[in-house]
Amino acid sequence: MRLPPEDRELSPRTGYTREHWVAAADGLLEAAWRWASPRGARLDLPGPASANGVRSDGLEGFARTFLAAGFRVAGEGGKDPHGWLGQYAEGLDAGTRTPGRDDAESWPVILDHDVAGQPMVEAASVALGLRLTRPWLWDGLDSRVRDRVEDWLRGALRHVPSPNNWYLFPYTVAGFLESVGRGDAETARARDRALELLEGWYRGDGWYADGDGRAFDHYNGWALHLYPVLDAYLAGTPTPLGERLLEHLESFALWFGGDGAPVHFGRSLIYRFAAASAVGLGAVTGDTPLRPGVSRRVLSGALRYFLDRGATGEDGLLSLGWHGPHAPTAQFYSGPGSPYWASKAFVCLLAPAGHPLWTEVEEPAPSEGPGAVLAQPVPGFLLQSTPDGIVRLHNHGSDHLRPHEAESADGDDPHYGRFAYSTGTGPTARDNPSDNHFAVVVGGVRSVRRRIHPLGAGAGDSWGWAASWHRPVFGRGPATVPGLRVESVTVARGRDDVRVHRVAGAPPGAGAEQTGWATRLGESVLRPLLGWTGLDEVRAPQGTAYVPWVVLPRLTGDVHGTTVFAALAVLGTEPRDPVASATADGVEICWPDGFVVRIRFGRLEVSAG
16 A cells, blocks of 8 residues: 655654555555456455345445545545546446346346345445435436436335344435435434434433444444534534534544554444544544544544555455454354445545545544543443553453344354453454453353343543343353352553452352453463462463454452452553452551552442542
8 A cells, every 4th residue: 555655743743644545545456346247336355255145246336436436536625546436336337237147247136124125234335425426426427327227226125134234234325315316215214213223322421222132342433423413414404413423432442542542342343543534523523522633633543544444455445353364253144245334434534635534633542641531431341451551351242242142152252252352462362261260160161241231331531330130141051150240340540450340140060260361471460369279371372353362361260148358450561569458338448558449249349538
């Protein structure tokens, strides 16, 4: 990728300017278009097919790169020096001539989400790309091509989306059709239904759940905020949804480390710098509390983080992974074109060159300060940053389990079920020992955490806490043990996080295990404070998205009746050495400087003094 020289006066933190973003968009597009079908309807990028099949994957490559081209050309007022729009126009013509035909160009038809439904996702990207570039692309298409494109897009309005952010795909398709005078009762229904569901999924403080249940992750920014707020912006109509984006960004900027990395948490992480798209959207629409120099620092930090670490290989293509290729980071629905949802980050290019986002001097990101602890009670998160720039996320509320779904160990997801995540570590793979995990051990079988029930979160001056309970689930034998329950509290202060677990209802002979951060040997600390009797290490040979091989510190102990365990976990090597002691109804944690945190179980209370 050919990038311009760094500008350390305007951007002292990253060196990146708007010109770097334009060059990155062009570089990604140039590399992807080398794999276009003869008439450009599909970009059949090299790599293993997704569960949706190669034809759907080829459409995905076309549609998602079209987003990057749309933001790039619209942000330049229609200037298209590389002729991207002409190539997409020919591809639109070829792809919609005979939808569903098994040939090199025809797009698959749009069906229900459970019947090869991926084209519905891509329809939204096609519609958004067309809306962004209407004066220079859509308005110049032959009327017969416009009719065919509309016919294909309307499949998104007539089929059933997945019960989550997917409802915003027909919403986006309908928004485009209405913007070009092709709206009707069908488009109105799609938009009304999406907004109705969005209201039900809104939980406060800028957080939407991704469907019914408690799935909170990066989809909050790159989908649930992005589509409706961008729709209103392109329509030139104010929306109260912008206030929610502003609320989200009040704390979301701390989800990025000092090196630019987003917190490695949740699904679809192969979208990489798309995680920063809400920051760019807020800067464009004005729905942000962040100063322009902070917004650009977060945006450019995320882009540079991945470009510097091999997200694009020698062929210039975004790989299925995090830094480089990493199979456990991808989902079953991920194909070679999937990573190009990263194109959403280029929404920042809708801010023209003279916008303060690009003219103000870069400022430090929130994670570049002396350290902070931030509670997010709505999703059940506790964020902890330290002077080394690493941000930790302690998860006591997001589980990616729908309300009707049974808890099963088969569905254990490392990107939700662990107690802690960070910008510098990734979870271990499912078939390796689990990092940052608390397990009850019954008959030699370790439990997993599926449905998470938040109990609260709060923060004081330089410290914070978050708590939850869960029902341990087992992969062999009975799925659960009647009456078995684990209540968990994380207390964060400085680099320290103290993990307290209260086990009740365990059968005779049960044990417990606690693991720490997944790092190279000697880069993390896990110390017993209360209840633990053994300490050893276990290896995860498959490594993480960050390193190819890791070792996990592990604590072990026995469960006798209702048992309380406490441990100190540190990502790094400089703990403050707190001590913990049992009280009549909980635990007291005391640091050498006299700071004390008291935890009372039952009707949970956490206080400091």
